[in-house]
Amino acid sequence: DIQMTQSPSSLSASVGDRVTITCQASQDISNYLNWYQQKPGKAPKLLIYDASNLETGVPSRFSGSGSGTDFTFTISSLQPEDIATYYCQQYDNLPETFGQGTKLEIK
Amino acid sequence: QITLKESGPTLVKPTQTLTLTCTFSGFSLSTSGVGVGWIRQPPGKALEWLALIYWDDDKRYSPSLKSRLTITKDTSKNQVVLTMTNMDPVDTATYYCAHKGGLRTDYWGQGTLVTVSS
Numbered sequence: 001d002i003q004m005t006q007s008p009s010s011l012s013a014s015v016g017d018r019v020t021i022t023c024q025a026s027q028d029i030s031n032y033l034n035w036y037q038q039k040p041g042k043a044p045k046l047l048i049y050d051a052s053n054l055e056t057g058v059p060s061r062f063s064g065s066g067s068g069t070d071f072t073f074t075i076s077s078l079q080p081e082d083i084a085t086y087y088c089q090q091y092d093n094l095p096e097t098f099g100q101g102t103k104l105e106i107k
Numbered sequence: 108q109i110t111l112k113e114s115g116p117t118l119v120k121p122t123q124t125l126t127l128t129c130t131f132s133g134f135s136l137s138t139s140g141v142g143v144g145w146i147r148q149p150p151g152k153a154l155e156w157l158a159l160i161y162w163d164d165d166k167r168y169s170p171s172l173k174s175r176l177t178i179t180k181d182t183s184k185n186q187v188v189l190t191m192t193n194m195d196p197v198d199t200a201t202y203y204c205a206h207k208g209g210l211r212t213d214y215w216g217q218g219t220l221v222t223v224s225s
Contacts, residue, residue: 001170034211043203043215044154055213087154091210095169096144098154 002026002090006099012107019075021102023088028068032092035064035073038101039084048073080106109133111143111204111216118222119194125221129187129204136162136182142207143187145178147200148218155200159207160187196223 003026013019023033031051036044046055048064051071061076075082083106088099115127127145134141144159158178159167168176177190187204199222206214 032210043218045215046211046213049211049213089154089212091212094156094159094167096156096159096212098156100153 001095002029002093002097004088004090004097004099006088006102008102009100010103010105012105013078014107015078015080017078019078019082019104021073021086021088023066023071023073023099025069025071025090025092029090029092031067032090033064033066033071034089034091035062036087036089037082037084038087044087078104078106109206109214111206111214113202113204113216113219115202115219115221117220118224120225121195121223123194125189125191125194125198127189127191127202127204127219127221129189129216131185131187131204131206131216134206134208136160136180136185136187138162140209143180144205144207144212145187145189145202146205146212146215147198147202149197149200157191157202158189194223199223 005024033051035048038044047058047062052064063074065072085101085103087101111131142161145157148154158176160178175192180187201218201220203218204216205212
């Protein structure tokens with residue numbers, strides 16, 4: 001299985017801050033990476049696919065980059081409604097695997 | 108509009124078999140390239156991919172759970188069924204089904220919490 005190492009595991013930031021989360025794959029996954037947002041009690045919501053493509057309807061303050069083994073997810077200006085846990089997921093190989101999540105809190 | 112909804116028991120006893128049904132709308136599982144997968148999430152923990160069935164009935168399983176899982180589809184009913192045998196308390200989790208269009212998993216059901224306890 002491909003291991004996805006996501007960091008940090010938790011993050012506290014202020015409204016308006018730029019927030020960055022990283023995800024590292026244990027082997028080359030090209031650009032086959034999703035980023036999801038999960039709010040408490042809710043299903044994950046797809047934000048970014050193919051590492052850098054914004055899903056329809058997702059605000060442009062969310063972005064993703066990277067390829068191969070190293071990936072970055074960025075919120076350019078943190079909003080109160082962005083409080084959630086964020087997960088990366090690789091879909092280059094089955095089984096698809098997820099990072100351990102980053103819990104984002106407001107400072 | 109694509110929607111999915113999971114249904115099944117909320118409580119199962121250890122050693123029992125769990126059967127979950129995913130009922131979906133807004134797409135057909137007979138369309139080339141489409142799949143429906145199952146993912147679970149223990150309380151407070153990360154997501155774990157379980158199984159996937161494609162439009163052509165190709166089935167894939169998590170290697171660590173393969174011996175316990177079976178995934179099937181009923182295209183006429185727009186349903187996918189997941190069975191998991193020999194349930195254990197560590198299998199307590201929210202179970203999600205999700206639409207896979209092309210390569211990416213884009214639409215998820217609301218999830219159903221299954222508790223394994225005697």
